[in-house]
Amino acid sequence: MSNATAVHHDAHDAHPTGIMRWLTTTNHKDIGTMYLTFSLIMFLVGGSMILGVRAELFKPGLQLMRPEFFNQLIGVHALVMIFAALMPAATGFANWMLPLQIGAPDMALPRLNNWGFWLLPPAAILLTLPFTLALFGIGDGAVATGWTMYAPLSVQGGIGVDFAIFSVHLLGISSVLGSINVIVTILNMRAPGMTLMKMPMFAWGWLITAFLLIATIPVLAGAVTMLLTDRHFGTHFFDAAGGGDPILFQHLFWFFGHPEVYILLLPVWGFMPQILQTFSRKPMYGYKAQVYSLWAIGALSVVVWAHHFFTVGMPVPALLYFMYSTMSISLPLAVLFYCWIATIWKGSLSFETPMLFAVGWIILFGIGGLTGLVLADVAADAQYHHSYFVVAHFHYTLFAGGIMGIMAGVYYWLPKMTGHMYNEKLGKIHFWLTAISFNMTFIPQFFLGLAGMPRRIPDYALQFAEFNMISSIAAFALGLSQLLFVYNIIMCVRGGKKATDKVWEGAQGLEWTLPSPPPYHSFTEQPTIK
Amino acid sequence: METIDPKEKLAKANKKLGLKLLWLVGAALLFGFALVPLYNVMCTVTGLNGKTNATADSAKTHLDAKRTVTVEFTSSVMPGLSWDFYPKQPSIDVHPGQIATVLFVAKNVANEAVAGQAIPSVSPGLASPYFKKIECFCFTRQELKANETREMPLRFYVSPDIPEDVKVITLSYAFYNAVKTTN
Numbered sequence: 188m189s190n191a192t193a194v195h196h197d198a199h200d201a202h203p204t205g206i207m208r209w210l211t212t213t214n215h216k217d218i219g220t221m222y223l224t225f226s227l228i229m230f231l232v233g234g235s236m237i238l239g240v241r242a243e244l245f246k247p248g249l250q251l252m253r254p255e256f257f258n259q260l261i262g263v264h265a266l267v268m269i270f271a272a273l274m275p276a277a278t279g280f281a282n283w284m285l286p287l288q289i290g291a292p293d294m295a296l297p298r299l300n301n302w303g304f305w306l307l308p309p310a311a312i313l314l315t316l317p318f319t320l321a322l323f324g325i326g327d328g329a330v331a332t333g334w335t336m337y338a339p340l341s342v343q344g345g346i347g348v349d350f351a352i353f354s355v356h357l358l359g360i361s362s363v364l365g366s367i368n369v370i371v372t373i374l375n376m377r378a379p380g381m382t383l384m385k386m387p388m389f390a391w392g393w394l395i396t397a398f399l400l401i402a403t404i405p406v407l408a409g410a411v412t413m414l415l416t417d418r419h420f421g422t423h424f425f426d427a428a429g430g431g432d433p434i435l436f437q438h439l440f441w442f443f444g445h446p447e448v449y450i451l452l453l454p455v456w457g458f459m460p461q462i463l464q465t466f467s468r469k470p471m472y473g474y475k476a477q478v479y480s481l482w483a484i485g486a487l488s489v490v491v492w493a494h495h496f497f498t499v500g501m502p503v504p505a506l507l508y509f510m511y512s513t514m515s516i517s518l519p520l521a522v523l524f525y526c527w528i529a530t531i532w533k534g535s536l537s538f539e540t541p542m543l544f545a546v547g548w549i550i551l552f553g554i555g556g557l558t559g560l561v562l563a564d565v566a567a568d569a570q571y572h573h574s575y576f577v578v579a580h581f582h583y584t585l586f587a588g589g590i591m592g593i594m595a596g597v598y599y600w601l602p603k604m605t606g607h608m609y610n611e612k613l614g615k616i617h618f619w620l621t622a623i624s625f626n627m628t629f630i631p632q633f634f635l636g637l638a639g640m641p642r643r644i645p646d647y648a649l650q651f652a653e654f655n656m657i658s659s660i661a662a663f664a665l666g667l668s669q670l671l672f673v674y675n676i677i678m679c680v681r682g683g684k685k686a687t688d689k690v691w692e693g694a695q696g697l698e699w700t701l702p703s704p705p706p707y708h709s710f711t712e713q714p715t716i717k
Numbered sequence: 718m719e720t721i722d723p724k725e726k727l728a729k730a731n732k733k734l735g736l737k738l739l740w741l742v743g744a745a746l747l748f749g750f751a752l753v754p755l756y757n758v759m760c761t762v763t764g765l766n767g768k769t770n771a772t773a774d775s776a777k778t779h780l781d782a783k784r785t786v787t788v789e790f791t792s793s794v795m796p797g798l799s800w801d802f803y804p805k806q807p808s809i810d811v812h813p814g815q816i817a818t819v820l821f822v823a824k825n826v827a828n829e830a831v832a833g834q835a836i837p838s839v840s841p842g843l844a845s846p847y848f849k850k851i852e853c854f855c856f857t858r859q860e861l862k863a864n865e866t867r868e869m870p871l872r873f874y875v876s877p878d879i880p881e882d883v884k885v886i887t888l889s890y891a892f893y894n895a896v897k898t899t900n
Contacts, residue, residue, distance in 0.1 A: 295731040343796075367738045371731050401738060402745050409749030424753060427836045427894035430796070432768075435756050439749065500767070502843045 202707075211306070213280045214707060215333040220604070222279030223597075225307055226272050226602075227673065230590070232315070233267035234666050236260045241662040244655050247647050257645035258331035258346065262676030263314060265334035268450065270358045271311050273585065276593045277454040278365045281393050285369065285606060286456075287698035287705060290378030290714045295317065295371035303364035310357035317347040321348040333643055335444070338425030338436040342417050352411045359404045366397035366404075378697070380716035384478070392457020396450050402489065403443040403450075410439035413696065430673070432551065434499055441492035449488040451585060453481060455592035458521060459545055460530055461696065462599050466542035467534025468693035473526035480519035480526075481634060487516045497568045506565045513563040520556055522664050524549070529617055539691070540614030544595035547622050555583030558633070573643075576636025579629040586625060594621070594672065595708050602690045606704035607683035613675045620668035627661030762877045765844040772856060774849040780814040781877040784835040788848075788875065789887045790822065798894040800861070805868070815878040821854065821890065825861035832860040832895040840887045846885060847879035858895040 202208055209221060230392040240260050243251045252260075254637075282300065314329070323329040330351035332341045341348050360535040373394050377386065414436070421431025425436045456477075464471045471477070493501065495537050501509075527549055536542070558580040562568055571577060602608050605650055631654035640651045647655065686703040701709050760768060788811060790804035801824040811817045825831055835855035839845035850856075854869035861867060875886065 206899075261768055296735050299735070363742055367735050367742075371734045375731050377726065401741050405742055405746035409746055409752075413750075413753070427838075428834060432756070432760070435753065438756060439752060442752070490878065500840055500842060502763075502841065505737075569833035654835070665891060 195416065199212070211303050213293075215286050215300065216604075216705070216707065217292045218300050219279045219281075221282030221304050222282055222307075223273045225304075225311075225435070226276035226279055226593075227373075227676070229267050229271035229275070231669070232311075234273055234669065235263040235265050238268065238663060238666050238678055240264065241659040243645055244647070244661040246656070247649055247652050249646055252536045252645070254645045255331055256328060257327040258333070258643070259318070261520070261643055262331060262333045262336075262351075263318075263329050266314060266354070267311070268585075269334065269447070270355070270362075271314070273451045273589050273593070274358075274362055275307060276590075276636075277393075278362070278450070280389075280454065280458065280596055280600070281295070281365070283370050284572070284600060284698060285372055285390060285393065286376070287701060287709060288696055288704070288711050289376065289381060289390055290697050290716070291372060291375065291376035292708065292710050294368050295376050296368045299364050300368050303368065303695070306361040306364075307356045310354045310361065313350050313354040313357065317345075317350050319475070320346075333438055336411070336436075337440070338414060338417070338433045341414055341436075342425060348588060349415065352415050355444075356408055359408045362400050363404050366400040369393050369397040370401075378710070378713045378716050386717060387432035387457075388460050388477060389454070389457035389583065391481055392453045392455070394454040395481050399446045399450050399485055399488065406439060406441035410436060410443070413619050414440075428498045434496075437496045437499065438493070441495045442489070444670075445492040445662070446485075446488040448581075448584065449484060451589050452592075453485065455548075455566070455589060455596070456481065458599070459548065459592060462541050462545045462595055463527055463530045464598070464695060465691050466537055466539060466545070467531040469530060469534040470695075471526075472532070473522075476522055477526050482523040483519040484516055484523075487512065491516065494563055494568075497565050498572045510563055510565045514560060517556065517560055520671060524553065524556075529580065532621050534692075537692075539598075539600035540609075540611060540618055543615060543618040544591055544598065548592050548595060551583055551587030551591065551622070551625070555580060555585075555588050558583060571636060573690075574636035575632040575640045575642055578642050579632035579636060582625075582629050582632075586629075591621065592624075596645065597672075597676070599691075601679055601696075602686035603701075603703050603705070604697060605680050605683075606686055607679050608686050609675050611678040613671055617668060617671040617675065620671070621665065621705065624661045624664035624668060626707045628658050628665055630657070631658045662713050723898050727899075748888065749751060758782050762842070766877065767839040769837050769839055769845050769850060773851055773853070773877075776816060776851045776874075778814045778816075778849070778856045778874055779783055779877060780812055782812050784813055784881075785810050786813060786875050786879065786883065787816075787885045789885065791887060791889045793889070795891055795893045798833050798892055800831070800833060802839045802890070802892050811875055813875045814878055816851065816872060816874045818870055818872045820870055822860060822866065822868055823859065823866060823892070824866040828863045830860060830862045832858045833892045834858045834895040835890045835892050838889045838891070840889070843881065844879060844883045847876040847883075848888065849876055851879055855890065 203211060209217065212218060212436070212671055239252070240257060282294060317326055317329040320326050326346040328347055330336065330344065331346040332344055332348065336348065337353065373386070373390050413422065416422040417426060423431040425431050425433045427433065450451070460471050460477065491509060491513045494507065494513045497506060497509070525576050562571055562577065562580060598609060598614055635651055635654050638651065640647055688702050689699045690703060697714060728862055761861055761885040792804055794800050794801050794802050803822055805820040805822055809817055824831070837855050839848050850871065850873045852870060852872040854871065859869065
């Protein structure tokens with residue numbers, strides 16, 4: 188792990204070409220590109236899986252698949268989307284943009300960076316390999332427990348669980364390495380004069396994300412390791428017969444799982460105000476308030492986990508504690524919403540694709556946040572728990588709040604990364620198709636959940652048929668719309684109108700002072716911030 | 718004289734901070750495993766998860782005839798154990814401090830001797846410290862011969878210290894196969 192070679196490497200521009208360039212690269216832009224490409228591919232993989240699920244749910248009864256396979260699809264869909272699509276996308280942006288935004292020549296630990304990325308493809312293969320193995324009669328398919336891998340179901344599951352455990356180990360190591368790199372980069376590599384409170388908001392969002400990852404991913408790694416030893420080495424962490432407790436797994440899992448939600452969202456909350464200010468041609472509103480709110484949310488996120496299993500039979504004082512602490516997160520979040528809206532308030536707005544996504548994101552993510560408040564209510568949660576209401580809620584936070592946020596970032600920075608403008612008209616069509624079909628997919632699911640349709644079941648009662656049909660049709664529209672996104676990105680990488688250095692009229696920040704695309708090595712002389 | 722290259726210096730500082738953060742990762746990993754005993758201690762102290770004592774309590778208590786608590790019984794047999802198992806009566810009304818005996822019936826439907834272990838759980842969880850077992854078939858493993866039926870006693874009382882608002886206690890027994898089978 189010698190950084191000295193990497194430092195000397197900066198002196199000249201020669202680097203291997205072809206596949207070796209990507210295998211051995213320590214350049215933050217190359218690695219960022221790999222993360223983003225990997226994320227896009229896995230987004231399509233995870234999306235195809237859930238279209239299989241929606242196809243099965245198109246009509247009541249079992250048509251297309253065995254329930255076991257259905258169970259595998261929902262669990263792997265979630266794991267792929269969370270660990271292999273959303274998290275790598277955020278890390279990709281961190282790699283590409285953090286050094287440019289804080290005026291650093293590269294990430295702090297380039298070799299570690301390369302390693303962090305190259306752990307991901309093996310992890311993705313481990314996760315999905317059991318599907319293929321099952322075709323050859325080996326094992327009974329991928330992990331079929333849902334992404335939460337609750338014991339005792341996961342203790343009894345097939346080899347898919349083992350593959351998922353090792354995959355989670357690799358994904359965890361990868362994101363911990365990425366986090367260490369981000370923290371060191373932000374703390375050590377800022378341009379002279381850039382104090383912490385002058386940092387771009389994206390750096391703040393990622394700094395807190397990285398600390399949350401370091402604090403919680405090892406707990407998940409420990410939990411799945413206990414699962415592994417329970418399965419194969421006769422321990423009884425989660426086995427009541429041996430003095431263990433299955434509820435313990437839920438505590439360990441959600442001690443990681445709840446902060447994970449904010450891990451997925453904080454990077455987006457970081458760059459979103461930057462997009463909003465760019466297309467409002469105004470300074471960001473409430474910088475300090477936003478920074479403190481991000482910290483408050485990060486801190487609160489690790490003490491609220493049990494609201495994910497209100498129904499296990501906790502005593503009332505514990506229920507009340509987790510309800511009130513969960514609800515208190517809405518206070519700093521409301522501050523953020525206020526700042527985002529105030530940033531565009533009375534601004535000189537223009538609605539290019541990134542801004543469309545950003546504004547749509549505020550509204551849709553707002554719905555996700557408010558429905559979360561409903562679920563945080565212990566009395567109401569008994570009704571909504573494990574229903575489609577929950578599914579709709581977390582897709583409003585993670586698809587609208589996470590993925591549509593990432594898409595805003597992609598359109599915002601793509602001209603900077605590639606040096607070409609993307610097709611604006613196609614981008615706008617993509618936004619409207621995505622926003623409309625997304626709502627058409629998930630609004631019916633709120634009502635299905637309220638009416639009592641349980642999640643993770645391949646069949647349903649007849650009265651749910653119409654809403655499921657609407658949801659399935661819209662889900663396919665949503666999935667197909669993403670092909671426009673892919674097409675637009677590919678065409679933008681291959682050519683198009685030259686992008687100016689500043690790209691957007693109202694763009695603020697160091698990355699816009701560089702040419703588009705930025706040279707392979709940038710900021711070898713750090714700029715000074717006044 | 719030779720000056721230290723600022724780039725080398727930065728690379729060194731980066732590596733140092735990176736290693737420090739690695740310690741943090743190690744601490745978080747340890748914390749994850751430490752949560753297991755921590756959880757058990759929390760549950761024992763507060764009775765949060767409804768676990769009850771695994772050995773006999775003393776029978777010394779006093780009767781509180783003014784109050785009555787209903788104790789309900791449920792039973793389940795976990796996969797891997799071919800037994801029938803049920804309480805002889807669904808519930809019993811007792812005064813706090815009153816020692817009661819109830820019978821559970823276990824029948825081995827397999828054609829071989831099987832040992833089982835019953836795991837009790839009390840709901841609401843906070844009532845579990847007040848549920849005192851003097852004698853219980855769950856203290857040891859129970860071995861039933863092929864097709865044997867056995868009536869197993871549970872002697873218990875509800876502590877008079879139990880909070881006023883607890884009127885109903887549910888006691889659940891899950892019978893597990895005591896010999897770990899490979900699956």
